[in-house]
Amino acid sequence: EVQLLESGGGLVQPGGSLRLSCAASGFSFSSYAMSWVRQAPGKGLEWVSAISGGGESTYYADSVKGRFTVSRDNSKNTLSLQMNSLRAEDTAMYYCAKDYSTGLYYSDYWGQGTQVTVSS
Amino acid sequence: DIVMTQSPDSLAVSLGERATINCKSSQSVLYSSNNKNYLAWYQLKPGQPPKVLIYWASTRESGVPDRFSGSGSGTDFTLTISSLQAEDVAVYFCQQFYSTPLTFGGGTKVEIK
Numbered sequence: 001e002v003q004l005l006e007s008g009g010g011l012v013q014p015g016g017s018l019r020l021s022c023a024a025s026g027f028s029f030s031s032y033a034m035s036w037v038r039q040a041p042g043k044g045l046e047w048v049s050a051i052s053g054g055g056e057s058t059y060y061a062d063s064v065k066g067r068f069t070v071s072r073d074n075s076k077n078t079l080s081l082q083m084n085s086l087r088a089e090d091t092a093m094y095y096c097a098k099d100y101s102t103g104l105y106y107s108d109y110w111g112q113g114t115q116v117t118v119s120s
Numbered sequence: 121d122i123v124m125t126q127s128p129d130s131l132a133v134s135l136g137e138r139a140t141i142n143c144k145s146s147q148s149v150l151y152s153s154n155n156k157n158y159l160a161w162y163q164l165k166p167g168q169p170p171k172v173l174i175y176w177a178s179t180r181e182s183g184v185p186d187r188f189s190g191s192g193s194g195t196d197f198t199l200t201i202s203s204l205q206a207e208d209v210a211v212y213f214c215q216q217f218y219s220t221p222l223t224f225g226g227g228t229k230v231e232i233k
């Protein structure tokens with residue numbers, strides 16, 4: 001059974017940093033691209049970042065480029081999102097999602113999410 | 121960036137009736153080399169993560185009831201719920217995965233009339 005468990009969310013002041021993690025199990029982690037998608041309060045879904053199965057390719061939304069860094073440790077089946085220079089508009093539920101394939105396609109499994117709140 | 125525009129923003133449908141959601145992309149998401157539309161539909165319920173319903177514009181995900189269907193090609197797509205059930209109350213999103221950044225539509229809230 002595919003399981004994705006996010007952690008690392010919390011309350012942080014504007015300009016601060018957080019590191020989100022996603023522990024994956026139940027599938028061959030290195031064979032699939034992984035994504036981060038967020039939903040701000042009362043808003044729709046926003047794709048944030050993704051990384052290919054081997055980690056050699058990374059992708060970012062313009063809204064986070066230069067501030068967020070996605071990475072993965074295939075030996076530990078873990079996906080990470082380092083978030084720096086956080087802004088109020090980064091407040092959202094952040095989901096870790098498994099891609100359908102090693103490339104960048106649709107997401108077929110999602111974690112339950114971790115809440116990030118940026119506020120002073 | 122490919123802009124995804126959904127309509128309507130919300131709709132109320134009687135139980136057992138048809139619900140139709142539209143999604144339009146600002147450029148074609150049909151990949152000519154494999155003739156596949158890089159378009160997915162997701163269902164989002166409060167307190168739950170998104171769930172994929174349809175991919176390649178018309179392929180139903182395993183376990184998704186057959187009352188859900190997807191159609192369309194190029195830039196215009198439709199998600200149809202043929203006979204609305206109470207458990208279908210949710211927000212539905214289309215997403216293109218043709219090019220990065222991947223983009224979602226604004227969502228359509230489906231309620232019971």
